[in-house]
Amino acid sequence: MKSASAPNDPWEPLPKAGWDRAAAGHLLRRIGWTATPEAIDQALADGLTATVERAFPVKAQLLPEPKVISELRAASAQFGKDRRGATATQRRNLQREARERFRDALREISLLWLQNAHQPDRAAVEKWVLFLSDVYVIGAQKVRNTVLIHDHLALLQAHAFGSAPELTKAVSRSPAMINYLDLQASKREAPNENFARELFELFVLGEGNYTEQDIKEAARAFTGYRQRDNRFVFARRQHDAGSKTIFDHSGNFSGDDVIALAYRQEAAARFLPTELIRFYLTDQALPEGQIAALGQWWRHTDFDLRQLALRFFQSRPFFAAEFRARFIKSPVQFYLGLMQDLQLDVAPLQRFTLQPLQQMGPMLFNPPNVRGWIGGRSWINSATLAARRQLVQSLFEGIDERRLNADEQVELAAAQSRGSSHFSIESADLARQLPAHDPQTAARQLIDKFLPAAVSSEFYQVVVDALPPANSPDQQDRARLLIWETLLQTPEYQLC
Amino acid sequence: MSHSPLPSPPSSPFPTTRREFLRLSRQGLGLLAFSQYAPEFLVRSTLAGEPAPEKDRSILVLVQLAGGNDGLNTVVPFADDHYYRLRPSLGIPAKDVLKLSDSHGFHPACRPLHRLFQDGQLSIAQNVGYPNPNRSHFRSSEIWETGSNSNEYLATGWLGRYLDNECTGAPTGQDPQAVHITNGLPQTLLAANDHATFGVSGNALGRRQNAESGKLLEKLASDGSDSENSPANFLKHTLMDSLVTEKRVQRVLSNYRPESDYPNGAFASSLRNVAALIASGFSTRIYFVSLSGFDTHSNQANPHQNLLRTLSEGLAAFQQDLKSRRLDDQVMTMTFSEFGRRPNENESRGTDHGTSAPLFVLGSKVKGGFHGSPPSLDLQRNRDLTHSTDFRQVYATVLEHWLQSPAKSVLDSPMIKLDFV
Numbered sequence: 001m002k003s004a005s006a007p008n009d010p011w012e013p014l015p016k017a018g019w020d021r022a023a024a025g026h027l028l029r030r031i032g033w034t035a036t037p038e039a040i041d042q043a044l045a046d047g048l049t050a051t052v053e054r055a056f057p058v059k060a061q062l063l064p065e066p067k068v069i070s071e072l073r074a075a076s077a078q079f080g081k082d083r084r085g086a087t088a089t090q091r092r093n094l095q096r097e098a099r100e101r102f103r104d105a106l107r108e109i110s111l112l113w114l115q116n117a118h119q120p121d122r123a124a125v126e127k128w129v130l131f132l133s134d135v136y137v138i139g140a141q142k143v144r145n146t147v148l149i150h151d152h153l154a155l156l157q158a159h160a161f162g163s164a165p166e167l168t169k170a171v172s173r174s175p176a177m178i179n180y181l182d183l184q185a186s187k188r189e190a191p192n193e194n195f196a197r198e199l200f201e202l203f204v205l206g207e208g209n210y211t212e213q214d215i216k217e218a219a220r221a222f223t224g225y226r227q228r229d230n231r232f233v234f235a236r237r238q239h240d241a242g243s244k245t246i247f248d249h250s251g252n253f254s255g256d257d258v259i260a261l262a263y264r265q266e267a268a269a270r271f272l273p274t275e276l277i278r279f280y281l282t283d284q285a286l287p288e289g290q291i292a293a294l295g296q297w298w299r300h301t302d303f304d305l306r307q308l309a310l311r312f313f314q315s316r317p318f319f320a321a322e323f324r325a326r327f328i329k330s331p332v333q334f335y336l337g338l339m340q341d342l343q344l345d346v347a348p349l350q351r352f353t354l355q356p357l358q359q360m361g362p363m364l365f366n367p368p369n370v371r372g373w374i375g376g377r378s379w380i381n382s383a384t385l386a387a388r389r390q391l392v393q394s395l396f397e398g399i400d401e402r403r404l405n406a407d408e409q410v411e412l413a414a415a416q417s418r419g420s421s422h423f424s425i426e427s428a429d430l431a432r433q434l435p436a437h438d439p440q441t442a443a444r445q446l447i448d449k450f451l452p453a454a455v456s457s458e459f460y461q462v463v464v465d466a467l468p469p470a471n472s473p474d475q476q477d478r479a480r481l482l483i484w485e486t487l488l489q490t491p492e493y494q495l496c
Numbered sequence: 497m498s499h500s501p502l503p504s505p506p507s508s509p510f511p512t513t514r515r516e517f518l519r520l521s522r523q524g525l526g527l528l529a530f531s532q533y534a535p536e537f538l539v540r541s542t543l544a545g546e547p548a549p550e551k552d553r554s555i556l557v558l559v560q561l562a563g564g565n566d567g568l569n570t571v572v573p574f575a576d577d578h579y580y581r582l583r584p585s586l587g588i589p590a591k592d593v594l595k596l597s598d599s600h601g602f603h604p605a606c607r608p609l610h611r612l613f614q615d616g617q618l619s620i621a622q623n624v625g626y627p628n629p630n631r632s633h634f635r636s637s638e639i640w641e642t643g644s645n646s647n648e649y650l651a652t653g654w655l656g657r658y659l660d661n662e663c664t665g666a667p668t669g670q671d672p673q674a675v676h677i678t679n680g681l682p683q684t685l686l687a688a689n690d691h692a693t694f695g696v697s698g699n700a701l702g703r704r705q706n707a708e709s710g711k712l713l714e715k716l717a718s719d720g721s722d723s724e725n726s727p728a729n730f731l732k733h734t735l736m737d738s739l740v741t742e743k744r745v746q747r748v749l750s751n752y753r754p755e756s757d758y759p760n761g762a763f764a765s766s767l768r769n770v771a772a773l774i775a776s777g778f779s780t781r782i783y784f785v786s787l788s789g790f791d792t793h794s795n796q797a798n799p800h801q802n803l804l805r806t807l808s809e810g811l812a813a814f815q816q817d818l819k820s821r822r823l824d825d826q827v828m829t830m831t832f833s834e835f836g837r838r839p840n841e842n843e844s845r846g847t848d849h850g851t852s853a854p855l856f857v858l859g860s861k862v863k864g865g866f867h868g869s870p871p872s873l874d875l876q877r878n879r880d881l882t883h884s885t886d887f888r889q890v891y892a893t894v895l896e897h898w899l900q901s902p903a904k905s906v907l908d909s910p911m912i913k914l915d916f917v
Contacts, residue, residue: 095647096628096646096647099647100630100632100635103635103649104632107634141649141651326726326727326728327727328727328731350634355680356680358686359680359681359686362651376727377727377730380730380731380734381690381734382690382692382693382694382734382737382738383681383690383691383693385731385734385735385738386681386693386694386695386738387680387681390679390680390695391680393703393705393706393709394679394680396705397703397705402789403788403789405563405633405791406791406793407633459716462712462715462716463716466712481705482705482708482709482712483712485705485709486709486712486713486716487716489709489713490713490716490717490735491717491728491731491732491735492728494731495727495728495731
């Protein structure tokens with residue numbers, strides 16, 4: 001890695017002296033959901049390199065397939081059989097039934113994803129997969145089969161830290177993508193250009209780095225890519241094996257050849273780094289030359305995704321002061337960061353998890369379009385900010401079990417019996433999480449623990465003034481709970 | 497409508513009304529003193545002399561009965577033997593019902609609603625539902641709230657789309673376009689565009705911490721002096737906008753003296769708060785409140801009776817309050833629930849998830865009485881009701897005849913309208 005660095009490399013590693021509490025906090029908040037004091041201590045003890053290497057492992061540990069997906073997979077075969085012998089009405093009913101099961105399953109895997117990503121040691125991997133899913137976008141609006149959605153995510157996870165061209169090739173065979181970008185309907189006589197266009201525009205090169213003719217020719221190479229019974233199949237008879245001319249090269253290119261050709265284009269080196277910066281660091285544009293430098297280096301690693309992550313997250317620009325605490329949290333980051341900050345479990349109740357998330361801006365499996373999320377300020381408006389505040393308030397208010405529906409009560413009891421039962425803040429949390437009592441120390445503790453950057457002296461003073469002296473413990477507790485709840489609603493807490 | 501000046505808060509660094517703002521400006525503080533974090537509406541309307549939004553327009557109050565209300569035990573078909581066959585223990589005896597017609601009567605807990613019906617202010621749309629009904633709370637609520645077909649998934653709510661059509665680009669003034677008194681934004685109000693939608697957390701309304709933390713938040717967000725266009729300042733602006741509304745709302749609510757006796761409890765106080773906002777002259781046209789607990793799977797008789805009493809007494813007090821202020825002409829209140837319940841009672845003296853049910857439309861401008869036809873109860877064991885009126889017919893009627901807005905831009909397919917208004 002070092003040999004590829006020029007002497008004036010803008011992406012050189014952060015100097016040792018720069019690795020302090022603030023830097024560690026910045027790193028953890030950006031690669032995961034938040035930075036708890038314990039996690040910062042750990043990162044400082046381990047050092048920057050070890051922390052980043054652990055966060056981005058050579059191979060992401062794959063999770064066992066959720067039961068709901070295995071069951072649906074098994075049912076799909078039966079579903080096909082049932083359909084064949086059915087009347088039109090029966091078929092419609094079967095269709096509807098299947099749709100319902102898919103929707104329920106989608107909600108279930110969304111909840112499972114949240115519960116999984118909520119674990120501190122999974123956070124960086126799951127956020128990286130979320131990043132990749134924001135590049136290789138599919139949407140549940142069009143891909144209604146939840147098995148395919150699950151498999152697409154699993155595919156991104158399996159290739160998350162390997163070679164980018166290999167990932168792109170795998171995505172071209174992802175049944176969900178085949179469905180989402182209409183490869184299914186692409187035939188030798190009538191190639192559909194949707195996938196070829198997004199391959200160049202949104203996955204590998206970016207707009208302006210290919211011609212319409214390149215797209216037309218590339219589309220021919222992907223004819224015959226199909227999915228059947230939730231699996232990729234290559235329909236040789238539908239495939240156009242003839243000669244194509246793409247990026248001024250001619251040959252009997254296959255789909256994989258086209259992807260390899262695309263990565264040989266100069267723009268390929270800049271494209272994913274640009275997306276990476278936009279997703280993790282800033283929505284301001286960085287100088288072209290700076291990105292080009294990262295891209296050139298990345299090309300030398302054969303577009304290794306892990307190497308890119310290791311270099312980027314240890315680099316001087318990543319830690320630049322101008323980027324610290326200036327990034328608006330996405331709804332998922334806000335939600336999961338909040339749960340981690342408060343040491344709360346993700347409640348298995350849609351009304352208390354998926355619904356608030358939906359109100360903050362739909363995110364999981366639900367991009368606004370093929371481009372993915374816009375991010376930044378677009379996450380915030382009066383309604384979504386209110387939704388964030390109400391989520392905080394509800395966590396301090398607790399779940400009123402009498403107001404739950406019967407099935408929610410069953411879910412809640414089941415979760416409690418599994419030992420996951422801490423869903424809202426009680427006064428006992430105060431003693432455990434915020435032991436300080438004199439106003440100054442208590443104020444410092446609250447601010448340091450939850451806000452991403454130092455605050456102004458006026459801000460600090462407002463917090464101190466809101467705390468009664470330490471000799472009135474009851475009032476103190478009440479006041480500290482109130483400030484705690486309030487700090488999580490401040491503009492500062494929306495930033496990371 | 498009287499529009500009394502609101503007292504200014506002594507401790508706030510910010511003006512909360514246009515009047516107050518102008519007063520402070522005259523006192524020499526000047527516009528610039530506030531322009532940095534001044535709520536956008538103040539800067540905009542003071543600078544541009546923007547016209548205020550229209551007032552005195554029709555208002556819709558939506559009341560959600562969450563959990564699935566048992567329609568058959570609300571509007572009881574006491575002349576139908578099938579009803580008593582299906583409800584051996586839960587059936588309301590004919591002698592106890594409050595008669596609405598020769599065949600139907602209210603549950604005895606609905607006396608206040610019965611009176612409104614007799615006065616011609618309550619209309620009952622019968623047997624409302626949709627084809628291919630879904631029995632999941634989550635999904636069926638979604639269908640009702642988005643106004644979709646049962647096999648269709650819409651990202652926006654039916655009133656959200658109404659706001660998209662009517663309010664996009666319109667002067668927003670300082671009042672929210674929709675107010676919901678629930679925890680979290682109801683799907684009904686989810687919109688494609690950003691609207692000033694304001695939520696007063698339901699059971700937390702009057703939760704002391706919310707008001708206190710609002711005050712503290714305001715102080716915390718007023719620090720700093722850098723004027724750069726940073727994400728932090730952008731967030732402060734957005735937050736200040738909503739805090740100002742929140743404060744106005746809180747003040748209106750705490751100063752309100754109702755003209756009728758509201759019963760105790762969260763639901764009645766939600767309605768009281770809606771009345772307060774309407775009476776204070778808010779230009780808001782959409783209100784959403786919710787009463788939950790209708791998921792009565794076992795031993796339903798007592799809890800259902802209490803819920804119906806809460807509903808009836810709350811609605812009657814609300815209507816009386818509006819009437820005393822001569823605001824009743826302006827307001828229509830409508831109930832909905834994700835589904836009715838199974839005609840057959842179950843083994844636990846409760847009822848399971850069902851399909852269609854009656855809904856209520858209340859107001860002095862509505863045509864009282866029954867609309868649509870009641871369901872047939874000549875059913876096999878554990879079969880469900882077949883709806884006769886589509887809920888989107890009710891929506892279309894409300895949109896076109898009450899909110900004066902074309903239904904076709906909110907609902908996909910044309911609907912035959914009812915004549916309750």
